Amino acid sequence: MKIKFIILFITIGFFSCSDADKNVLEVKSPDSKIAVNFNIDNEGKPFYKVKFNNNIVVDTSYLGFEFKDVPALNENFIIKNTSTSIFNETWRMPWGEQLDVADNYTELKIELQEETSPERFLNIVFKVYDDGVGFRYEFPEQSRLRGDVFITEEHTEFNLKEDYKTFWIPGDWDIYEHLYNTTNLSEIDALQFANHNDLAQTYIPENAVNTPVTMVGSDGVHLSFHEAALIDYSGMTLKVDTKNLNLKSNLVGSENVDYKVKRTVPFNTPWRTIQITDNAPDLVESNLIVNLNEPNKLGDVSWFKPMKYTGVWWEMHLGKSSWDYGMEMIDDEWVDTGKAHGKHGATTENVKEFIDFSAKNNIGGVLVEGWNTGWERWIGFEDREGVFDFVTTYPDYDIDEVVRYGKEKGVDIIMHHETSAATETYEKQLDTAYALMKKYGMHAVKSGYVGKILPKGEYHHGQYMVNQYNKAAIKAAEYEVAVNAHEPIKATGLRRTYPNIISREGLRGQEFNAWASDGGNPPEHLPIVAFTRMLSGPIDFTPGIFNIKFDEYKKDNQVNTTLAQQLALYVVIYSPVQMAADLVEHYEANPEPLQFIKDVGVDWERTKVLNGEVGDYVTIARKERETGNWFVGGISDENSRVLELEFSFLDDNQTYEAIIYKDGKNAHWNDNPLDIKIEKIDIKKDSKLTVKLAEGGGFAISLKKT
Ligand code: NOJ
Ligand code: CA
Numbered sequence: 001m002k003i004k005f006i007i008l009f010i011t012i013g014f015f016s017c018s019d020a021d022k023n024v025l026e027v028k029s030p031d032s033k034i035a036v037n038f039n040i041d042n043e044g045k046p047f048y049k050v051k052f053n054n055n056i057v058v059d060t061s062y063l064g065f066e067f068k069d070v071p072a073l074n075e076n077f078i079i080k081n082t083s084t085s086i087f088n089e090t091w092r093m094p095w096g097e098q099l100d101v102a103d104n105y106t107e108l109k110i111e112l113q114e115e116t117s118p119e120r121f122l123n124i125v126f127k128v129y130d131d132g133v134g135f136r137y138e139f140p141e142q143s144r145l146r147g148d149v150f151i152t153e154e155h156t157e158f159n160l161k162e163d164y165k166t167f168w169i170p171g172d173w174d175i176y177e178h179l180y181n182t183t184n185l186s187e188i189d190a191l192q193f194a195n196h197n198d199l200a201q202t203y204i205p206e207n208a209v210n211t212p213v214t215m216v217g218s219d220g221v222h223l224s225f226h227e228a229a230l231i232d233y234s235g236m237t238l239k240v241d242t243k244n245l246n247l248k249s250n251l252v253g254s255e256n257v258d259y260k261v262k263r264t265v266p267f268n269t270p271w272r273t274i275q276i277t278d279n280a281p282d283l284v285e286s287n288l289i290v291n292l293n294e295p296n297k298l299g300d301v302s303w304f305k306p307m308k309y310t311g312v313w314w315e316m317h318l319g320k321s322s323w324d325y326g327m328e329m330i331d332d333e334w335v336d337t338g339k340a341h342g343k344h345g346a347t348t349e350n351v352k353e354f355i356d357f358s359a360k361n362n363i364g365g366v367l368v369e370g371w372n373t374g375w376e377r378w379i380g381f382e383d384r385e386g387v388f389d390f391v392t393t394y395p396d397y398d399i400d401e402v403v404r405y406g407k408e409k410g411v412d413i414i415m416h417h418e419t420s421a422a423t424e425t426y427e428k429q430l431d432t433a434y435a436l437m438k439k440y441g442m443h444a445v446k447s448g449y450v451g452k453i454l455p456k457g458e459y460h461h462g463q464y465m466v467n468q469y470n471k472a473a474i475k476a477a478e479y480e481v482a483v484n485a486h487e488p489i490k491a492t493g494l495r496r497t498y499p500n501i502i503s504r505e506g507l508r509g510q511e512f513n514a515w516a517s518d519g520g521n522p523p524e525h526l527p528i529v530a531f532t533r534m535l536s537g538p539i540d541f542t543p544g545i546f547n548i549k550f551d552e553y554k555k556d557n558q559v560n561t562t563l564a565q566q567l568a569l570y571v572v573i574y575s576p577v578q579m580a581a582d583l584v585e586h587y588e589a590n591p592e593p594l595q596f597i598k599d600v601g602v603d604w605e606r607t608k609v610l611n612g613e614v615g616d617y618v619t620i621a622r623k624e625r626e627t628g629n630w631f632v633g634g635i636s637d638e639n640s641r642v643l644e645l646e647f648s649f650l651d652d653n654q655t656y657e658a659i660i661y662k663d664g665k666n667a668h669w670n671d672n673p674l675d676i677k678i679e680k681i682d683i684k685k686d687s688k689l690t691v692k693l694a695e696g697g698g699f700a701i702s703l704k705k706t
Contacts, residue, residue, distance in 0.1 A: 023079070027108035028128060030086070030104050030105065036049070043075045045075045046110075047157075052221060055221075059160070060159060064154075065122075066153045066155065078112070078113055080111045084107060084108050088104045091496075094296070096576070103291045107126065119144055123137070124136075129288055131282065132277075133274045138267075140266050149263055150259035152258070152259050156236075159246045160245045164245075165217075166182070167215070167614055168180065169181070170191075171210050174202055174452075174461070177198075177199055178193060179521070179525065186242045187242065188242055190208055209240060221276065221277075227271060228273050228292035229292055229294070232470075234251040235251070236251055252461040252463075254457055255456070256455065273289060273292065281618075284535070289491075290495065297498065301499045304443050304444065304480075305443075306576035306602040307412070313581065319553055320583070321343050321344065321350075324378070325396065326340040336395050347396045355411045364412060365412045373388070374387045375418075379451065390417050391433065403442075407441075416447075420451050434475065434476055443480055445481055445482070447472065448487055453465060460487060466489050470494070483501055484503040488504040493536075502576050506539075507529055508525065511542070514550075514554065523695065527617055531615070534574065538574055538576060539575055541575070543570060544567070544569070544580045548561070548674060561635075561673065561696045561697070562668070562674075563675075564667065565696065570631070571620055572634070599704075601629065608649045617636045619643060623649075631701065631702055634693060634698055635697075636694070641692075642692050647684070647685055654685070656705055658703050660680075662677050663698070
């Protein structure tokens with residue numbers, strides 16, 4: 001329901017606004033805690049401010065654009081018209097962290113026009129929610145700005161008032177797989193990360209950060225900056241002015257053109273977002289990003305079922321097996337010269353083992369990486385176009401038989417498309433590749449974009465690639481295929497509009513623990529991720545490593561958490577596809593903790609964040625759709641801590657059989673990661689529980705209705 005009413009119809013003359021605050025427009029969130037002020041200054045420059053509980057959190061921040069060939073659009077404006085409206089509706093997630101989402105905001109639309117020639121129009125729309133603010137620019141149809149526009153920079157400012165404690169990764173145009181840093185805003189130094197041993201590609205041209213970037217103030221205010229509905233535009237990094245505590249949009253560019261975004265008028269930009277709460281848990285419960293996206297355009301997507309999956313995957317990262325088979329490319333053809341090295345992972349036999357294990361353990365899918373020809377010329381090769389195809393199997397992988405066997409056992413095969421960032425090759429093959437999947441009844445693909453983008457000069461997060469990722473997802477939907485991209489574009493809530501965009505990487509995932517030269521993800525990694533990257537959408541982190549040290553494969557690498565924390569991640573880190581990433585033999589040797597993976601849900605009716613502090617710890621409870629069972633997960637950083645849990649979220653008059661998987665007395669992520677204690681008790685709504693989390697530890701609880 002959208003109620004629209006015009007609060008003001010003003011034509012503010014250039015001279016009438018000599019007192020900048022006189023004609024200020026204000027719009028407040030439904031609960032009145034957040035207020036946005038908008039005005040233009042003496043030079044006709046548009047600016048806004050944001051208040052939270054009557055305190056300014058974003059001070060005078062200017063807005064505008066620069067273009068190639070035409071004058072900038074950032075001053076000399078008059079306000080032609082303004083309107084506000086209230087919207088309050090509930091929509092349903094086909095799969096997700098919750099079933100029903102309240103979409104409740106107040107909108108302010110400002111129609112600006114340049115006072116003198118060329119008298120162009122620009123609209124700015126603010127939507128103010130109880131959990132934050134979104135605003136975007138709208139370029140309406142007009143005679144003085146027509147056809148294609150070439151944006152060289154968007155000048156959106158976020159002028160902050162405090163030297164916030166900031167959780168950030170560098171504004172890399174190519175990759176999100178950096179560790180998070182915790183510093184004051186004034187101490188951000190992204191350029192120190194310009195070179196990184198473990199990243200396939202990295203480009204950090206400015207002292208900027210990628211989003212979501214999360215900040216905590218001395219009075220407890222929590223802010224997170226990001227964007228929503230990134231469509232046909234470049235990703236936005238935020239340039240940091242450490243002296244003036246100011247963030248400014250810096251769009252990802254391309255070496256191939258002299259602009260950053262090309263659009264045809266009329267068009268709208270993505271939403272610029274600020275999530276604002278007075279505590280950390282509310283940030284995680286915020287639905288601002290999905291709410292700012294358009295409703296579902298695909299209709300019924302029940303062909304995709306949220307699921308747990310295993311796969312031919314961790315064994316390659318450990319070096320137990322390989323993606324490639326050992327073929328040679330002769331005259332543009334892959335040839336089996338009979339010199340195969342014998343370490344190939346994706347064999348019919350191996351995949352069948354994963355199918356058997358999955359069928360036994362309530363796991364719905366098996367991912368198979370390294371099934372198709374081309375892996376011999378993957379990482380490190382300049383010329384990657386035309387190398388992979390997405391229909392030709394290696395000689396030891398019988399796809400017909402694997403799919404048949406999976407069907408017999410009730411297990412789906414998850415397709416894998418490593419594009420190696422050779423975008424032209426992939427784009428040409430989208431139809432063929434997805435048609436093959438359709439033929440086999442495969443409804444999910446994990447795609448990958450490792451390496452420098454081809455064509456050379458493009459970056460993973462520029463407009464060219466935004467369009468590649470979105471095109472692939474929209475095309476996939478035509479074939480009833482759901483997409484889980486790695487090395488993806490950032491999540492901006494598009495899963496609401498295209499619910500076949502199910503999950504993605506876009507962070508330092510579990511794989512780094514297998515091979516990173518810096519010792520892997522430190523224990524604080526995921527307690528930061530939960531309040532940063534996870535605010536943007538589902539994460540394919542691939543949890544569940546039981547053989548934490550894996551010395552038999554890699555002496556110098558390990559997972560830096562306890563086993564109990566690996567279980568907790570199934571609840572804490574949200575994704576509708578959740579991998580049980582370890583090797584079958586490591587699970588079979590540990591049937592008791594495996595029980596949690598077997599039981600845990602993947603599709604939720606409700607999510608409740610019970611406690612947490614950014615970078616320290618977090619506990620999340622989720623109620624499974626259909627069964628009504630609850631699952632709770634809690635994780636800690638490098639510090640041990642005691643948490644008091646309450647269960648007021650449970651149903652009235654209902655007893656739940658709880659299995660608690662917690663760190664043992666001597667558990668420690670490094671000294672004793674496998675020490676786990678499992679106990680069964682009954683829990684009710686008024687129960688209380690004290691849990692101790694080890695250093696790098698965690699706990700998981702399943703609560704089944706008795
Ligand atoms: C990087 C992905 O993150 C990883 O999961 C995958 O195994 C490799 N690329 C190969 O595609
Ligand atoms: Ca990756």
